[in-house]
Amino acid sequence: MVEFPLIEVKNVTKKYKNNLVLDDISLDIPTGRIFGIIGESGCGKTTLLNLLIGFLKPTKGAIYFQSKDVSKRRRRIEKNFGFAAQIPSFYPQLTIKENLDYFGTLYGLEKADIKSRTKELLRLVGLENKGEVLGRQLSAGMQRRLDIACSLIHQPKVLILDEPTQDLDPMLRNEILKLIQKINKESGVSVIITSHILGEIDRLCNIIAIIKDGKISKLNSPSELEEEYSKNKIIIIETVSADYNKILPGLKKEKNITKIEEYGGRLLISAKDPKKAFNRIFTIVNKEKEILSYAKLSKPSLELVFENIMGEA
Amino acid sequence: MNPVLNVFQRAGAIIKKDFKLLLRSKSSALILILGPLVLILLAAFAFNSASIYDIKISTYSVAYSDLSNSFVNALKDEQYSVQQSGNDTECIETVKAGLSHVCLVFSPNMELKNDLNNEVKAYADYSRINLVYMVMDTILGRLSNKSEELSLTMTKDVMDKLQLTKVELTGRSSSLNALSSNTRDSKAKLEESYTSLTKVNSGMKVFNTSDAKEQVLDLQSENNLSESDISEITEMLDDIQTSITGMATKVEDSATKLNDVKGVLESSEGEIENVKTSVNKVVSSVDSISVTDPENIVAPIKTSIEPIGKKTHLGNTFPTLAILVIMFISILLASTMVVREKKGRAYFRNFITPTHDVIFLSSTFLTNLAIVFLQVVILLGVAAYFFKGDLVPVLFSTIITLLLTSSMFILLGMMIGYLFNSEETAILGAISVSTILLLFSNAILPIETIGGTIRSVVSFNPFVVADGLLKKVMLFKYGLFSSYLIYVILGFIVVFSILAFVSREVEKRRYM
Numbered sequence: 168m169v170e171f172p173l174i175e176v177k178n179v180t181k182k183y184k185n186n187l188v189l190d191d192i193s194l195d196i197p198t199g200r201i202f203g204i205i206g207e208s209g210c211g212k213t214t215l216l217n218l219l220i221g222f223l224k225p226t227k228g229a230i231y232f233q234s235k236d237v238s239k240r241r242r243r244i245e246k247n248f249g250f251a252a253q254i255p256s257f258y259p260q261l262t263i264k265e266n267l268d269y270f271g272t273l274y275g276l277e278k279a280d281i282k283s284r285t286k287e288l289l290r291l292v293g294l295e296n297k298g299e300v301l302g303r304q305l306s307a308g309m310q311r312r313l314d315i316a317c318s319l320i321h322q323p324k325v326l327i328l329d330e331p332t333q334d335l336d337p338m339l340r341n342e343i344l345k346l347i348q349k350i351n352k353e354s355g356v357s358v359i360i361t362s363h364i365l366g367e368i369d370r371l372c373n374i375i376a377i378i379k380d381g382k383i384s385k386l387n388s389p390s391e392l393e394e395e396y397s398k399n400k401i402i403i404i405e406t407v408s409a410d411y412n413k414i415l416p417g418l419k420k421e422k423n424i425t426k427i428e429e430y431g432g433r434l435l436i437s438a439k440d441p442k443k444a445f446n447r448i449f450t451i452v453n454k455e456k457e458i459l460s461y462a463k464l465s466k467p468s469l470e471l472v473f474e475n476i477m478g479e480a
Numbered sequence: 481m482n483p484v485l486n487v488f489q490r491a492g493a494i495i496k497k498d499f500k501l502l503l504r505s506k507s508s509a510l511i512l513i514l515g516p517l518v519l520i521l522l523a524a525f526a527f528n529s530a531s532i533y534d535i536k537i538s539t540y541s542v543a544y545s546d547l548s549n550s551f552v553n554a555l556k557d558e559q560y561s562v563q564q565s566g567n568d569t570e571c572i573e574t575v576k577a578g579l580s581h582v583c584l585v586f587s588p589n590m591e592l593k594n595d596l597n598n599e600v601k602a603y604a605d606y607s608r609i610n611l612v613y614m615v616m617d618t619i620l621g622r623l624s625n626k627s628e629e630l631s632l633t634m635t636k637d638v639m640d641k642l643q644l645t646k647v648e649l650t651g652r653s654s655s656l657n658a659l660s661s662n663t664r665d666s667k668a669k670l671e672e673s674y675t676s677l678t679k680v681n682s683g684m685k686v687f688n689t690s691d692a693k694e695q696v697l698d699l700q701s702e703n704n705l706s707e708s709d710i711s712e713i714t715e716m717l718d719d720i721q722t723s724i725t726g727m728a729t730k731v732e733d734s735a736t737k738l739n740d741v742k743g744v745l746e747s748s749e750g751e752i753e754n755v756k757t758s759v760n761k762v763v764s765s766v767d768s769i770s771v772t773d774p775e776n777i778v779a780p781i782k783t784s785i786e787p788i789g790k791k792t793h794l795g796n797t798f799p800t801l802a803i804l805v806i807m808f809i810s811i812l813l814a815s816t817m818v819v820r821e822k823k824g825r826a827y828f829r830n831f832i833t834p835t836h837d838v839i840f841l842s843s844t845f846l847t848n849l850a851i852v853f854l855q856v857v858i859l860l861g862v863a864a865y866f867f868k869g870d871l872v873p874v875l876f877s878t879i880i881t882l883l884l885t886s887s888m889f890i891l892l893g894m895m896i897g898y899l900f901n902s903e904e905t906a907i908l909g910a911i912s913v914s915t916i917l918l919l920f921s922n923a924i925l926p927i928e929t930i931g932g933t934i935r936s937v938v939s940f941n942p943f944v945v946a947d948g949l950l951k952k953v954m955l956f957k958y959g960l961f962s963s964y965l966i967y968v969i970l971g972f973i974v975v976f977s978i979l980a981f982v983s984r985e986v987e988k989r990r991y992m
Binding site: 220222245246248250252254255256257258259260261265266268269270272273274275301317318 | 486489490492493494496497500501504505824825826827828829830831832833834835
């Protein structure tokens with residue numbers, strides 16, 4: 168059986184006056200998955216999300232939700248989306264329950280539905296005992312959970328999360344990511360998530376779209392992306408002196424070496440042909456009378472894959 | 481769910497949320513709810529009187545007289561604080577230094593005499609023009625009262641004397657009549673006497689003893705009377721003749737004199753008639769003075785300004801004060817609430833819910849209206865204190881006027897809120913708009929002092945319109961729809977509603 172995409176983005180261009188933000192983007196977002204959108208800050212991720220929910224209208228092209236044009240049927244379609252923006256959007260002076268009750272009413276839910284849904288969501292996001300607590304009294308992680316709960320009050324088919332872990336510490340970040348997975352698994356809701364922290368996408372998403380210069384640069388699963396770029400293995404070296412000023416000029420002259428980074432007292436060297444590069448590195452180190460204390464050939468992380476993609480001309 | 485019910489449910493949720501936000505932000509609640517109440521109460525306490533308190537007057541005169549002292553005492557009686565200065569420069573300096581509001585310089589030895597120049601010069605600080613007018617009005621009024629009092633005394637004296645003269649003359653008029661009548665009688669009697677005398681005289685003149693003598697001679701011849709007897713008789717007859725002739729002369733003389741007296745009496749009668757005519761003229765002339773009341777002669781036209789409506793300052797200024805409070809509360813509250821919502825975290829989530837903009841707009845409006853209505857209730861409480869029973873017949877019209885006015889200003893405030901991007905600029909905008917509306921109104925200077933086209937525009941200033949309507953309704957008991965002003969307010973409500981909606985849409989596009 169053919170699976171129709173939940174959302175189809177067809178040749179969408181978005182311009183703000185003369186500023187081209189998205190340039191002829193096309194992609195399909197499947198049902199029930201976690202779809203990641205990655206890109207540098209200001210690359211148009213948030214604009215794309217706003218286009219998906221019909222909040223913005225494309226300059227060119229069209230977006231379809233279950234084959235219906237989003238921009239033409241916004242009022243009907245927006246009920247199918249839950250949106251959590253970069254900054255949690257709720258009333259800090261209202262309690263968690265009051266916030267959910269308020270937004271539930273605005274989505275046209277019956278009082279009884281709101282009550283049962285609130286109970287269900289508070290359990291889902293782990294705020295069961297905090298219903299009467301004011302929004303402003305919650306910790307950053309809890310505020311993010313409340314924001315997600317508000318986005319889900321009307322049982323949307325798609326949950327859109329715009330950089331949901333922004334400004335959170337690693338522990339809270341993990342907490343939120345686990346919550347997103349849980350929501351996706353338990354309620355079957357499709358999730359579209361944007362981030363510039365690639366570790367999140369690596370663990371969370373089924374499909375990743377990388378936006379570069381207003382275009383979809385890559386669209387694949389994380390493993391496939393990693394595989395595609397794994398041939399660009401990196402060489403990690405460390406010298407006894409940990410002073411790389413002598414060897415760096417020689418390494419930079421090598422055409423095979425594409426990138427050199429100093430990180431944690433070590434050099435991370437990317438090369439087109441790692442084996443050849445390894446030999447040249449040894450030669451240069453010896454020539455400069457330095458002693459290698461550590462050397463390793465490693466697969467790149469998704470961060471590096473992303474950096475490679477972004478660095479590609 | 482029933483779509484209509486759903487709309488009300490959504491609007492209710494928004495209003496409930498707005499109230500919660502307002503009440504949970506204690507500073508906002510304090511400023512928005514208690515602020516106006518304090519303002520109204522302070523105004524009520526401060527202006528609830530028709531008296532003028534603590535107005536200081538300096539006076540100076542080279543030589544105070546009873547008259548100038550009476551002016552000073554009159555001012556003291558009027559609750560003014562009066563202090564006497566050592567010289568006129570010192571007196572003027574007290575005004576410059578702010579120690580007194582007016583300096584009055586009286587002419588030396590003021591007295592009510594023809595050859596004296598009685599002048600009272602008033603020096604005042606015209607930069608405090610309203611106070612100056614008020615003080616000068618009272619002082620000049622008082623001085624004019626005193627002058628009037630003096631004129632009244634003098635005029636009364638003149639009038640009393642005139643009245644006395646009239647009474648005297650009227651009293652003497654009967655004596656004159658009697659005199660005239662007596663003169664006429666005397667003249668008539670004189671005429672009779674004269675006629676009798678003339679007749680007697682004529683008889684005497686024709687009296688002749690020669691016939692008697694002839695008879696005596698006849699008798700002598702017939703009776704043979706002696707010559708001596710006859711001669712004796714004839715002599716007697718001659719004596720008689722002589723006496724009668726003498727008497728005739730005297731009678732004629734008396735008749736001539738009587739005629740002279742008659743002429744004098746005729747002349748006296750004429751004189752008496754003349755005096756009578758003069759007396760009558762004087763009496764009728766005094767009678768013809770139509771204004772005999774000295775008060776009316778001193779001030780033939782009495783001018784007094786009778787307040788239509790209330791007699792206290794607050795009673796008259798209450799409508800303006802009420803509209804002023806409502807204008808500031810409504811515009812500030814609405815603009816602040818809109819900007820706070822706009823700048824709040826949840827604005828975006830509200831935006832993406834399937835709730836129509838009109839519901840948001842209406843709910844914000846209703847929240848504001850409910851809060852302002854609370855203020856209106858308090859205002860009416862204050863009004864009930866000042867207007868007492870007078871308020872009951874116009875209560876409904878007053879409430880409707882105040883609610884319509886609130887609606888107009890709330891929508892204006894909402895429009896300002898949607899146009900500005902930060903709370904600070906919105907508050908500045910709201911205060912600026914309110915101040916402009918206040919400045920171009922009767923509250924500062926009469927709008928009639930503004931020239932031509934601008935005055936026509938200013939007469940449609942929402943503040944002026946609302947103030948005018950409330951005054952008509954509250955003070956002059958006009959029916960709500962008797963004045964065109966209510967239609968102007970309704971027009972403003974429609975226009976501001978549209979503008980508020982358009983502003984929200986513009987803001988939304990900017991947001992998107």
